Amino acid sequence: MGPYRIVxxxxxxxxxxxxxGALSDIPPISTEVASAEAEAVGKQTTTVAFDxxxxxxxxxxxVQLYGAPGQxxxxxxxxxxxxxxxxxxxxxxxxxxxxxxxxxxxxxEFAPRVAAGNCVVGVGRTDAHRKPxxxxxxxxxxxxxxxxxxxxxxxxxxEHSLLLLDVLLARLEAxxxxx
Amino acid sequence: MAxxxxxxxxxxxxxxxxxxxxxxxxxxxxIASEDGLLVATHEVAEPPPVxxxxxxxxxxxxxxxxxxxxxxxxxxxxxxLGCRLGVMLVRPFGRQKRRLLLxxxxxxxxxxxxxxxxxxxxxxxxxxxxxxETVQADAVA
Numbered sequence: 651m652g653p654y655r656i657v658x659x660x661x662x663x664x665x666x667x668x669x670x671g672a673l674s675d676i677p678p679i680s681t682e683v684a685s686a687e688a689e690a691v692g693k694q695t696t697t698v699a700f701d702x703x704x705x706x707x708x709x710x711x712x713v714q715l716y717g718a719p720g721q722x723x724x725x726x727x728x729x730x731x732x733x734x735x736x737x738x739x740x741x742x743x744x745x746x747x748x749x750x751x752x753x754x755x756x757x758x759e760f761a762p763r764v765a766a767g768n769c770v771v772g773v774g775r776t777d778a779h780r781k782p783x784x785x786x787x788x789x790x791x792x793x794x795x796x797x798x799x800x801x802x803x804x805x806x807x808x809e810h811s812l813l814l815l816d817v818l819l820a821r822l823e824a825x826x827x828x829x
Numbered sequence: 830m831a832x833x834x835x836x837x838x839x840x841x842x843x844x845x846x847x848x849x850x851x852x853x854x855x856x857x858x859x860i861a862s863e864d865g866l867l868v869a870t871h872e873v874a875e876p877p878p879v880x881x882x883x884x885x886x887x888x889x890x891x892x893x894x895x896x897x898x899x900x901x902x903x904x905x906x907x908x909x910l911g912c913r914l915g916v917m918l919v920r921p922f923g924r925q926k927r928r929l930l931l932x933x934x935x936x937x938x939x940x941x942x943x944x945x946x947x948x949x950x951x952x953x954x955x956x957x958x959x960x961x962e963t964v965q966a967d968a969v970a
Binding site: 679685696719721723727 | 862
């Protein structure tokens with residue numbers, strides 16, 4: 651079946667390009683360029699259009715992985731990238747002091763754009779930054795009215811990111827079964 | 830001596846204004862960074878650094894590069910967008926500091942002279958303002 655489209659979103663430096671690079675079965679298409687704000691954002695490069703990779707799941711489903719540019723000035727790309735998407739992976743960067751508020755912003759942006767509001771939050775860089783915890787994210791999301799799973803991930807590892815995809819697909823199936 | 834970013838912006842603004850005069854029916858000339866931040870326009874007013882049009886430009890060039898790569902055409906040197914009410918020319922330039930030159934004309938323009946003017950402009954601007962600030966500082970030391 652497929653191909654299905656899944657969107658990776660989140661702030662600059664959250665690991666969207668890395669996740670797609672780790673997951674993709676093909677060399678991903680990348681639109682990274684040198685960042686003029688490297689010092690301010692703590693990252694030398696940034697995505698200015700999208701990342702694109704694809705992965706063939708064990709069940710035979712082909713999934714296209716689209717990475718959204720993180721900065722708000724590229725928000726015109728978000729609807730294009732999200733069109734017909736079956737879900738969104740929202741990546742959070744636990745180094746940021748405002749990570750929970752930022753995560754909520756991205757969930758509010760992307761949940762209405764994907765099928766059945768199907769999202770999952772992956773929290774990165776928790777090894778060096780233990781707080782906020784997954785429960786903190788979960789509480790904030792629930793308080794904002796979102797029933798969305800949250801899990802710790804290291805997007806450099808394919809199996810971590812695959813788990814995020816599995817959760818998204820399982821939630822989509824559950825939504826279809828319940829409909 | 831390292832250039833003050835404000836001085837270089839004013840210098841670029843003057844060069845952009847001259848480019849606008851040189852190209853018939855030009856109505857906008859601007860320079861943006863490759864990651865979509867506005868650097869200067871042909872107008873005297875200080876441009877807002879975060880500008881949606883510059884971000885769109887950065888995405889457009891990135892997609893053009895992707896298309897060029899898919900067709901094994903190597904570097905994308907130009908994007909020319911012919912529209913009902915005018916033409917957009919975009920030229921990435923700069924050896925060290927990569928930037929985007931945008932030239933918008935209000936009607937069909939003779940492309941050859943416009944492309945040449947934009948190419949000469951890019952070479953001149955890169956020679957004047959293309960070095961990273963640290964390199965300029967080192968040169969003084």
